[in-house]
Amino acid sequence: MGTPRDLTTRPLPPGQVATTLRRFGLPRFARVRPHLPERPVVTVTGAVRHPTQFPLDDLLDPRRRRAQRADLHCVTTWTAQDLRWEGVPFGGVHEFLAAHVDVHPAVRWVTVTGLDGYRACLRIDDILADEVLLADRLADAPLDLDHGAPLRLVAPAHYGYKSVKHVCAIEYRRDYDPGSARWAAHPRGRVAHEERSAYLPGLLWRPVWRALLPRVRQRYDRTTQDDRLECNERGHSRIRGAGTEVESTIGSGRWSSLSTWHGSGPR
Secondary structure (H helix, E strand, O other): OOOOEEOOOOOOOOOOEEEOOOOOOOHHHOOOOOOOOOOOEEEEEEOEOOOEEEEHHHHOOOOOOEEEEEEEEOOOOEEEEEEEEEEEEHHHHHHHHHHHHOEOOOOOEEEEEEOOOOEEEEEHHHHOOOOOEEEEEEOOEEOOHHHOOOOEEEOOOEOHHHOOOOEEEEEEEOOOOOOOOHHHOOOOOEOOOOOOOOOOOHHHHHHHHHHHHHHHHHHHHHHHHHHHHHHHHHOOOOOOHHHHHHHHHHHOOHHHHOOOOOOOOOO
């Protein structure tokens, strides 16, 4: 793959503070530890003519693989610097998918969902940017469960809540989906514009997130340690809490019902 592309940011973006990479996310997902399937698949639905599933290996074309160094900027004001990711550009995966599922020309958004039930939505031109990867390796090793195994979206120009872990579904949409972050999410979430939320300027969110950060980080650190101990004792991961979101999404038929190529308008 040669020398990794360097997409790191110097100096740090406004409001960010450097730290080490640790498991983190929305508080309600702290105790969700997905059980990874032996043969992972990615379900592709939404405004497409032929919704289907693809084995993960079909998407990770070795001819498209590359490595890149990039920072991960969390909306709560921390940044993990100089991370080496390996995977395939989402743009290349989109080309592959478009040839098989026939994406509606009116698609403007893409929602990515993880095995833990977390989902985030990116504008089509944002997710097709050259630096956006579907990564399966970090720091020269396969992704572990803490950081998104078996597959993770990496969008360096956007806050971390757009970089979905444990990717299992891609949904093409005509309208915006606020995703699991709901009101706290910004449709674009661009770091350079400090788009921390759709409400209020990013500058005003800094003290709010910094005040909440220690409590959320403590919760993740504690549950990560507890779940690792439990996993060792029982030989499997425990899924509870927000993980039911992905099950209810499938069970309700939301994904299949979104195959609305001939629909009458935006959903």
